[in-house]
Amino acid sequence: MxxxxxxxxxxxxxxxxxxxxxxxxxxxxxxxxxxxISRRRFLQGAVAASVVLAAASVGASGQILGPLVPIPLPxxxxxxxxxxxxxxxxxxxxxxxxxxxxxxxxxxxxxxxxDSSVSPYYKNVIARLPNKDxxxxxxVNPLYPSDPILKHVVAFNTTCVHLRCxxxxxxxxxxxxxxxxxxxxxxxxxxxxxxxxxxxGPAFDLGLNPLPQVELSVDSSNNIIATAxxxxxxxxxx
Amino acid sequence: MAAPxxxxxxxxxxxxxxxxxxxxxxxRTLLLAVKIVFPSRFISPLGFLGMLTVIVFIILGVTGALxxxxxxxxxxxCPPAVNGTAYIPSATCNQAYNSVQSINSxxxxxSIIRNIHYHAxxxxxxxxxxxxxxxxxxxxxxLRYEILWVTGIILGVVTVIEAYxxxxxxxxxxxxxxxNIGQTLTFYSPVIGANLAQIIFGFSFDDLAIRFYAFHVxxxxxxxxxxxxxxxxKNLVLDIPVASAITGVILxxxxxxxxxxxxxxxxxLATQITFPEWYFTSxxxxxxxxxxxxxxxxxxxxxxxxxxxxxxxxxxxxxxxxMIDRPFWVALGVASLGQIAIVTVWGFRAANPFVxxxxxxxxVIDPTLFAGSLxxxxxxxxxxxxxxxxxxxxxxxxxxxxxKPIPFRRLQPYIxxxxxxxxxxxxxxxxxxxxxVAIFRALLDKLNNFxxxxxxxxxxxxxxxxxxxxxxxxxx
Numbered sequence: 001m002x003x004x005x006x007x008x009x010x011x012x013x014x015x016x017x018x019x020x021x022x023x024x025x026x027x028x029x030x031x032x033x034x035x036x037i038s039r040r041r042f043l044q045g046a047v048a049a050s051v052v053l054a055a056a057s058v059g060a061s062g063q064i065l066g067p068l069v070p071i072p073l074p075x076x077x078x079x080x081x082x083x084x085x086x087x088x089x090x091x092x093x094x095x096x097x098x099x100x101x102x103x104x105x106x107x108x109x110x111x112x113x114x115d116s117s118v119s120p121y122y123k124n125v126i127a128r129l130p131n132k133d134x135x136x137x138x139x140v141n142p143l144y145p146s147d148p149i150l151k152h153v154v155a156f157n158t159t160c161v162h163l164r165c166x167x168x169x170x171x172x173x174x175x176x177x178x179x180x181x182x183x184x185x186x187x188x189x190x191x192x193x194x195x196x197x198x199x200x201g202p203a204f205d206l207g208l209n210p211l212p213q214v215e216l217s218v219d220s221s222n223n224i225i226a227t228a229x230x231x232x233x234x235x236x237x238x
Numbered sequence: 239m240a241a242p243x244x245x246x247x248x249x250x251x252x253x254x255x256x257x258x259x260x261x262x263x264x265x266r267t268l269l270l271a272v273k274i275v276f277p278s279r280f281i282s283p284l285g286f287l288g289m290l291t292v293i294v295f296i297i298l299g300v301t302g303a304l305x306x307x308x309x310x311x312x313x314x315x316c317p318p319a320v321n322g323t324a325y326i327p328s329a330t331c332n333q334a335y336n337s338v339q340s341i342n343s344x345x346x347x348x349s350i351i352r353n354i355h356y357h358a359x360x361x362x363x364x365x366x367x368x369x370x371x372x373x374x375x376x377x378x379x380x381l382r383y384e385i386l387w388v389t390g391i392i393l394g395v396v397t398v399i400e401a402y403x404x405x406x407x408x409x410x411x412x413x414x415x416x417x418n419i420g421q422t423l424t425f426y427s428p429v430i431g432a433n434l435a436q437i438i439f440g441f442s443f444d445d446l447a448i449r450f451y452a453f454h455v456x457x458x459x460x461x462x463x464x465x466x467x468x469x470x471x472k473n474l475v476l477d478i479p480v481a482s483a484i485t486g487v488i489l490x491x492x493x494x495x496x497x498x499x500x501x502x503x504x505x506x507l508a509t510q511i512t513f514p515e516w517y518f519t520s521x522x523x524x525x526x527x528x529x530x531x532x533x534x535x536x537x538x539x540x541x542x543x544x545x546x547x548x549x550x551x552x553x554x555x556x557x558x559x560x561m562i563d564r565p566f567w568v569a570l571g572v573a574s575l576g577q578i579a580i581v582t583v584w585g586f587r588a589a590n591p592f593v594x595x596x597x598x599x600x601x602v603i604d605p606t607l608f609a610g611s612l613x614x615x616x617x618x619x620x621x622x623x624x625x626x627x628x629x630x631x632x633x634x635x636x637x638x639x640x641x642k643p644i645p646f647r648r649l650q651p652y653i654x655x656x657x658x659x660x661x662x663x664x665x666x667x668x669x670x671x672x673x674x675v676a677i678f679r680a681l682l683d684k685l686n687n688f689x690x691x692x693x694x695x696x697x698x699x700x701x702x703x704x705x706x707x708x709x710x711x712x713x714x
Contacts, residue, residue: 067440118442235425
C-alpha cells in the first residue's frame with residue numbers, strides 16, 4: 001500500500017514549468033501533464049480498497065452459521081448373524097413362505113454413523129436377504145459375493161433420495177411373482193433390496209442415485225459390524 | 239364571529255396540556271413522520287389491504303411472542319425398537335411437537351393464542367396476495383411506484399418463507415413433509431447447495447429445530463421489518479372499524495375451525511399421506527408431476543413465476559394505469575390467477591383432480607394432463623379477458639364519440655333515520671354485552687373455541703357500531 005502511494009503520488013505532482021514542457025516550441029502552450037491517475041481518484045480508490053479489505057477481514061465470520069457436526073460413531077456391532085438368520089430360517093423353512101412377506105422377519109433398523117438422537121436421516125435398515133426371489137433368482141449382496149455370511153446380508157440408509165422420506169422393506173407383488181424391495185411411503189419410490197437401485201416411482205423416473213450402502217464386516221462371534229457408509233443420506237451413492 | 243365564550247376550567251385540562259406538550263415534542267421524532275389517515279367516511283378496504291396485512295403482522299407478533307413462553311425448540315431422541323420387541327415411543331422423542339400439544343391442551347389460553355396465530359398467518363398470506371393483485375390490476379407498479387412494487391413482491395416471498403418456517407416448527411408429519419422437501423430442494427441447488435442446506439437446516443434435527451426457531455421468531459421478522467421500511471408508503475390509511483372487523487373474522491375462523499396439532503412425526507413409524515399448507519399445494523402439485531425434477535418443479539418454476547411479477551413494471555411502459563387501457567396486462571393477471579387456482583387445488587387432489595387423494599398410488603400426476611390443462615386454462619382466461627377489455631374500450635370510445643355520458647353505477651348511500659340508528663346501535667351494544675357475559679361463561683367452562691368465536695363476534699360488533707356512528711354522523 002505504502003509503496004503504491006509513493007509511486008503514484010509522484011505522478012500526481014502538478015507539472016512545473018521546468019518539466020519537459022519547456023523543451024517544446026514556445027508557440028504551443030505547455031501541455032497539461034496527464035497523470036496516470038489523479039489524486040482524487042487515487043484517494044477514492046484507496047478508500048474503496050480499504051472498505052473491501054475491512055469487509056474481507058470479517059468475511060470468514062460466516063462460519064458461525066455452520067452447524068456443529070457431532071463426531072461419528074466408531075465401527076459398531078449393529079446386529080448378530082445368528083439371531084438375524086435364526087429369525088429368517090424360522091419362517092423360511094415354512095413351506096407356505098407367508099412369513100417372509102412380513103418384513104420384520106428378515107430386517108431390522110439401526111442408526112449409524114450417528115445415533116438416533118442426531119437425525120432420522122441416519123436411520124438404516126439391515127436385512128437378511130432371502131435366499132432367492134420367488135422367481136428363482138438367487139439374492140446375493142454384490143459387495144461380498146463370496147463371503148459365507150455377508151453375501152446374505154445387506155444394509156442401506158433409509159433416506160429416500162427423492163424427497164427424504166424414510167423407506168421400508170416391503171414385498172412387491174403377489175407372493176409367487178414379485179421382488180423384495182424398499183419402498184418410500186410418501187411418493188412410492190421403490191428400490192431393489194439387493195443393491196438399493198431405484199426400480200419404480202419418482203426415484204426411478206428421474207434416474208436418481210441408489211440408496212447409500214453400509215459396508216459390513218463380521219467378527220469371530222458372528223456379530224455384524226458397520227464399517228463405513230458409501231454415499232450421503234438424501235443424495236445417495238454416486 | 240361572536241366573542242369567545244369564557245372557557246371553563248375543566249378537570250381534564252392538565253392532562254390535555256400534558257398530551258399536547260408530548261405531541262409537540264414527538265413531532266421532532268420519526269414517529270410522526272408517517273402520516274396515518276383515519277378516514278371519516280367508509281372507503282373500500284381493497285385500497286388499504288397492505289395496512290390490513292401490517293395489522294395482521296402485528297397480531298402475529300403479539301401472539302407469537304406469547305407462544306414463545308411455552309414452545310420447546312428441541313427435537314430430542316427417538317430410538318428405534320429394541321430387536322424383537324414392540325416399538326415404544328420414547329418420552330423424549332419429538333419434544334417440539336410435545337410442547338405444541340401441551341400448548342394446545344394444557345396451557346391456559348394456549349389453544350386460543352395458537353389458533354389466532356395460525357389463522358392470522360393464513361390471513362396474512364391471503365391478504366398479501368390480494369393486496370398484490372389489487373395493486374397489479376390498479377396499475378400501481380409504474381409511475382414511480384416501481385420500488386414499492388419490487389419490495390412488495392420480495393416481502394410477499396419472505397412472508398411465505400416465514401409461514402413455512404413457522405409450520406415446520408410443529409414437527410408434525412405435515413411439517414416434516416415440508417422440511418424434507420425444503421431440504422431436498424436446497425441440497426439439489428447448484429454449487430452452494432450442500433453448504434446452504436447445512437446453514438439453513440443444520441446437521442441434526444435439534445439443529446433444525448433451533449435454527450428454524452431463530453429464523454421464524456427473529457431473523458425473518460427483522461428482515462420483513464427492514465423491507466417494510468422501504469415498502470410502506472409515506473401516507474397510510476388506517477380504518478379502525480375495518481381493522482377491528484378483520485381481527486374479528488380471524489378470531490371467528492379460529493373458533494369455527496380450530497387448528498389441531500396434527501399427527502406426530504416419529505421416524506420409527508410409517509408416515510401417512512399429508513398435504514402442505516394451502517399456499518404450498520401449488521408447489522406440491524408441480525413436485526408430484528411425473529418425471530419433473532424436484533428442483534425444477536419446486537424452485538425454478540416458482541422463481542420464474544415470481545420473476546415475471548418482479549419485472550412487470552419494466553415491461554409495461556405505458557403511462558396509463560386504468561384497466562381498460564392495459565388489456566394485455568389485465569389478461570396476464572387473470573391468467574396467472576387462474577393458474578394459481580388450478581395448481582393450488584390440484585395439490586390437494588389425486589392425480590385425477592376430481593378425486594380426493596387417499597393413497598400414494600394416486601400421487602404422481604400425468605405431465606401431459608397437467609401442462610395441457612394449465613395451458614388451456616391460461617389461453618382461455620387470457621383470450622377471454624383480452625377480448626372483453628378491448629370490447630369494453632371500444633364501447634366507451636363509441637359513447638365518447640357520440641358525446642353520450644359513460645354509464646357508471648354509483649352506489650347511493652343509504653341514509654338511516656334517527657330511529658334506525660338508535661335501534662341498530664342499541665341492538666349492537668346489547669349484543670356485545672350479551673357476548674361479554676357469554677365469553678365469561680365459556681371461560682369458566684373452558685370452552686376455548688367458544689371464547690374465541692365470541693371475542694371475534696364482539697370485535698365485529700364493535701366495528702359495526704363505529705361504522706354506524708360514522709355513517710350517521712355523515713348523513714346529518
